[in-house]
Amino acid sequence: MLKYTIRRILYVIPILFGVTLVCFLLFNVAGGDPAAQAAGKYATVEQIESIRAELGLNQPIYLQYLDYLKQILTFDFGRSWSTKQKISEMFWSGVGPSLSVTVPGFLITLMITIPLSLVLGYLRDSFIDRTAMVVCLALISISSLVYILAGQYFLAYLWGMFPISGWDSSWTGRWEYTTLPILIMVVLSLGGQILFFRTIFIEELSKDYVRTARAKGLSNKKVLTKHILRNALIPIITLVVLQVPFLILGSLLLESFFGIPGLGGLLVTAINNADFPVIKAMIVILTILYTTFNLISDLLYAVVDPKVRLQ
Amino acid sequence: MNLNRTFSRLAIVFVALSFLGITLGCTKKNSAKENVLNNAITANLKGMDPIYANDAYSNQVISNIYEPLFEYHYLKRPLELQPLVASAMPTASKDGLTHTIKIKKGIKFQDDEAFPEGKGRDLTAKDFIYSWKRLADPANQSDGFWIFDGKIKGLNEWREKMGKGEASYEDEIEGLQAPDDETLVIKLTKPYFQLYYVLAMNYSAPVPKEAVDKYGKEFINHPVGTGPFKLDSWTRNSKVVLVKNPTWHGGKYPSEGEEGDDARGLLKDAGKDLPFVDKVVYSEIIEDQPRWLNFMKGKLDIVIIPKDNFDTSVSGDKLSKDLTDKGLKLEINEEPDVTYMAFNMLDPILGKNLELRRAISLATDTNTLLERFYNGRGVNALSPIPPGIDGYDKDFKNPYKEFNIEKAKEHLKKAGYPDGKGLPEFEYSTTNSTTARQMAEYTQQNLAALGIKIRIAATSWPQFTDKLREKKAQMWGIAWSADYPDAENFLQLLYGKNVSPGPNSANYVNKKFDELYEKALKLPPSPERTVIYKQMKEIFVQDLPWIPNIHRKAYVLYHGWIENYKRHAIINGEAKYIRVNLNQKAKLAEKL
Numbered sequence: 001m002l003k004y005t006i007r008r009i010l011y012v013i014p015i016l017f018g019v020t021l022v023c024f025l026l027f028n029v030a031g032g033d034p035a036a037q038a039a040g041k042y043a044t045v046e047q048i049e050s051i052r053a054e055l056g057l058n059q060p061i062y063l064q065y066l067d068y069l070k071q072i073l074t075f076d077f078g079r080s081w082s083t084k085q086k087i088s089e090m091f092w093s094g095v096g097p098s099l100s101v102t103v104p105g106f107l108i109t110l111m112i113t114i115p116l117s118l119v120l121g122y123l124r125d126s127f128i129d130r131t132a133m134v135v136c137l138a139l140i141s142i143s144s145l146v147y148i149l150a151g152q153y154f155l156a157y158l159w160g161m162f163p164i165s166g167w168d169s170s171w172t173g174r175w176e177y178t179t180l181p182i183l184i185m186v187v188l189s190l191g192g193q194i195l196f197f198r199t200i201f202i203e204e205l206s207k208d209y210v211r212t213a214r215a216k217g218l219s220n221k222k223v224l225t226k227h228i229l230r231n232a233l234i235p236i237i238t239l240v241v242l243q244v245p246f247l248i249l250g251s252l253l254l255e256s257f258f259g260i261p262g263l264g265g266l267l268v269t270a271i272n273n274a275d276f277p278v279i280k281a282m283i284v285i286l287t288i289l290y291t292t293f294n295l296i297s298d299l300l301y302a303v304v305d306p307k308v309r310l311q
Numbered sequence: 312m313n314l315n316r317t318f319s320r321l322a323i324v325f326v327a328l329s330f331l332g333i334t335l336g337c338t339k340k341n342s343a344k345e346n347v348l349n350n351a352i353t354a355n356l357k358g359m360d361p362i363y364a365n366d367a368y369s370n371q372v373i374s375n376i377y378e379p380l381f382e383y384h385y386l387k388r389p390l391e392l393q394p395l396v397a398s399a400m401p402t403a404s405k406d407g408l409t410h411t412i413k414i415k416k417g418i419k420f421q422d423d424e425a426f427p428e429g430k431g432r433d434l435t436a437k438d439f440i441y442s443w444k445r446l447a448d449p450a451n452q453s454d455g456f457w458i459f460d461g462k463i464k465g466l467n468e469w470r471e472k473m474g475k476g477e478a479s480y481e482d483e484i485e486g487l488q489a490p491d492d493e494t495l496v497i498k499l500t501k502p503y504f505q506l507y508y509v510l511a512m513n514y515s516a517p518v519p520k521e522a523v524d525k526y527g528k529e530f531i532n533h534p535v536g537t538g539p540f541k542l543d544s545w546t547r548n549s550k551v552v553l554v555k556n557p558t559w560h561g562g563k564y565p566s567e568g569e570e571g572d573d574a575r576g577l578l579k580d581a582g583k584d585l586p587f588v589d590k591v592v593y594s595e596i597i598e599d600q601p602r603w604l605n606f607m608k609g610k611l612d613i614v615i616i617p618k619d620n621f622d623t624s625v626s627g628d629k630l631s632k633d634l635t636d637k638g639l640k641l642e643i644n645e646e647p648d649v650t651y652m653a654f655n656m657l658d659p660i661l662g663k664n665l666e667l668r669r670a671i672s673l674a675t676d677t678n679t680l681l682e683r684f685y686n687g688r689g690v691n692a693l694s695p696i697p698p699g700i701d702g703y704d705k706d707f708k709n710p711y712k713e714f715n716i717e718k719a720k721e722h723l724k725k726a727g728y729p730d731g732k733g734l735p736e737f738e739y740s741t742t743n744s745t746t747a748r749q750m751a752e753y754t755q756q757n758l759a760a761l762g763i764k765i766r767i768a769a770t771s772w773p774q775f776t777d778k779l780r781e782k783k784a785q786m787w788g789i790a791w792s793a794d795y796p797d798a799e800n801f802l803q804l805l806y807g808k809n810v811s812p813g814p815n816s817a818n819y820v821n822k823k824f825d826e827l828y829e830k831a832l833k834l835p836p837s838p839e840r841t842v843i844y845k846q847m848k849e850i851f852v853q854d855l856p857w858i859p860n861i862h863r864k865a866y867v868l869y870h871g872w873i874e875n876y877k878r879h880a881i882i883n884g885e886a887k888y889i890r891v892n893l894n895q896k897a898k899l900a901e902k903l
Binding site: 032033034036037038039040042043044045047048050051053054055079082083084085086089090093094149152153156157164165166167169256257258259261262265269271272273274 | 355357358360363365449450452454455456457460474528529531532546547548549550594595596597598600601604605607608610771772773774776777780812813814
């Protein structure tokens with residue numbers, strides 16, 4: 001187990017190397033000239049060249065890449081070329097607000113979808129199950145923008161249940177502004193997750209061990225919670241754990257409509273501004289998070305299911 | 312399995328969340344008693360250092376904290392400069408090369424930890440020289456250096472040496488002198504009649520060296536200016552709160568304006584001390600819907616009507632009854648800008664075939680474009696010079712700006728491509744926003760009617776500008792807004808010496824046009840200069856390096872409790888002139 005863990009941690013290094021290299025090359029080929037962006041609309045060739053020198057962009061490409069690797073090791077990505085702000089500040093000031101929406105939204109969704117899917121799996125093909133499937137399909141068929149626009153208009157503006165948008169940095173004050181986006185996030189995720197989890201539970205319900213458990217005279221409740229739920233946890237854990245990195249990155253639409261100062265738009269804005277230091281930092285952070293949580297999900301398999309033996 | 316229990320638990324979660332929302336929703340603070348101006352900016356604020364004030368949003372905030380030498384008169388139209396921290400308008404030598412500016416006595420930087428005992432010191436002429444060196448210093452990578460580039464004696468040389476590490480801030484610059492604390496002398500390399508305009512831009516606002524030294528690169532988040540407001544707090548990507556600067560040197564509300572201002576009640580506060588509000592809040596709200604809904608709830612005081620709400624709010628330049636009943640007021644302003652479709656004049660077909668460009672111009676249906684994409688908020692542009700700027704003439708004729716497919720076909724035939732036969736497919740470059748793509752598709756439809764095929768290349772803004780700079784684009788759509796109210800700011804986009812990578816992305820070169828441009832540069836605003844601008848417009852129409860599309864109009868709504876509001880297309884520091892009538896606010900807020 002320890003060997004496996006160490007090996008998996010070491011795998012992160014070539015993955016990170018590969019991702020950063022691809023990101024670096026892609027940006028250099030198709031990202032737009034950052035020196036020209038920084039030089040502005042009246043820039044002369046000399047000014048662009050001068051900024052290129054200031055940014056270190058006139059160095060050979062391999063040296064620029066080595067600089068990038070150094071930044072990864074020291075975790076110091078410097079300042080944004082576009083806003084001139086410190087990237088670590090930009091990142092840390094955005095993580096809290098993003099997580100304030102995504103974590104409660106994510107947990108509440110799971111609290112609803114897992115038991116509900118289990119019940120629907122059990123009641124497969126019943127009237128309740130069919131109605132729920134139609135509702136779920138309807139939920140995922142509607143654009144997320146519709147939920148946001150309608151939620152904001154009716155719940156916040158017309159009925160005054162929530163503030164329309166805004167933010168309060170204090171821990172006690174922020175919930176006033178995050179409740180509506182959290183609710184919308186839950187509604188947005190319900191349909192897809194229920195359909196996915198229900199399929200997993202149905203698959204488990206048809207397996208031999210379920211018939212055996214029932215033949216032994218176990219109650220439905222015990223079969224569902226002690227046997228099926230536990231066996232179905234592997235794909236559920238995969239989905240859940242791999243979603244965690246994206247929780248940190250926030251939700252672009254929710255944050256932008258509800259004025260949550262999170263990380264949702266940071267990467268998109270950086271790409272639109274050819275702001276390479278921010279792009280680099282975000283790619284590295286995302287890669288580390290993704291590979292780490294991938295590892296965690298693999299390790300959790302062994303905990304949840306003793307059949308999984310790590311070689 | 313107890314299904315009822317499971318569903319009951321779910322129901323409890325929903326009810327609890329809804330209750331939380333209702334409870335919190337009811338705890339919203341009532342701001343009707345606060346003397347605060349609630350404004351919105353439509354993008355996230357980058358920072359508050361004047362040398363990086365390259366976007367309207369930063370300028371909107373910075374203008375309340377920093378003060379350049381001059382400002383625009385709040386009410387007069389056409390726009391007119393007046394002293395701000397200067398004590399009078401400058402005196403210029405006969406040859407127009409030396410400008411002497413006197414600075415008001417007793418102007419103080421706001422109190423800040425950067426100063427001894429935290430007390431702001433007096434502003435001196437040396438602060439301007441320091442700040443302008445800072446703007447020129449290549450290490451700071453400011454894109455605002457263009458305001459002085461090649462114009463002040465010795466400044467470019469100093470900049471070059473700084474780049475090589477061979478100069479310092481202590482070095483004297485011939486063109487920037489401060490004989491005493493209140494006198495600033497600027498020596499130019501050539502006549503530059505736009506100098507006073509750029510000295511009204513935030514790029515040129517003075518900053519204290521002590522604060523820059525103390526905060527270093529974090530100075531961008533610690534503004535220390537001389538303006539009527541100072542920073543109270545900034546929650547990044549959320550809101551900026553400014554409060555009255557108690558050590559501000561003061562100012563009076565203007566006593567005169569343009570015709571009609573008195574009748575509109577804009578002179579009621581004439582001669583009174585500024586500012587009228589204690590606090591200004593700028594909420595960073597990017598999306599239209601939350602901005603509009605917050606405004607309709609009275610959480611914001613002023614808003615530009617979003618495109619999607621325009622038709623239900625305004626009809627025939629009149630506000631709907633529903634909004635009028637709520638006490639809302641409408642202000643319509645012609646903005647000094649132009650949107651246009653440009654051709655790369657180096658392109659072997661588009662650039663060399665005048666009849667083809669004429670045909671494209673005649674096939675472009677600007678009126679439908681105006682209705683479809685701008686809700687009619689604009690005027691048909693006939694030349695590069697927009698309304699409100701010397702050189703604009705509403706009766707100017709551009710014979711190729713009528714939508715006439717038959718005539719377009721005739722010109723296409725003259726061009727040697729009857730019904731588009733023999734023409735290759737052209738690439739139309741644009742940015743990847745939804746509206747930009749839709750507008751490109753509209754152009755595609757327009758030209759298809761003529762038999763001209765275009766394919767749309769939509770990229771990010773950096774890639775788009777790279778293409779223009781590298782002369783790789785064939786035709787594209789773009790817009791230009793005035794940095795200052797002078798036609799030169801628009802005509803320089805067509806000046807032969809400004810071709811790519813300069814701002815003349817169309818790479819248009821016409822010897823006669825260039826001669827006239829250089830002649831106009833040497834002239835102060837005068838009838839003689841206006842005649843030259845007219846001749847340049849005529850050359851433009853004959854050559855058609857662009858098809859001018861639209862000069863946009865801003866439709867601004869504000870609540871009945873806001874007084875003294877007048878839209879100004881170039882200045883951003885209007886907060887000091889605005890009064891919030893709290894009694895009126897208490898009454899009108901009930902109707903919202």
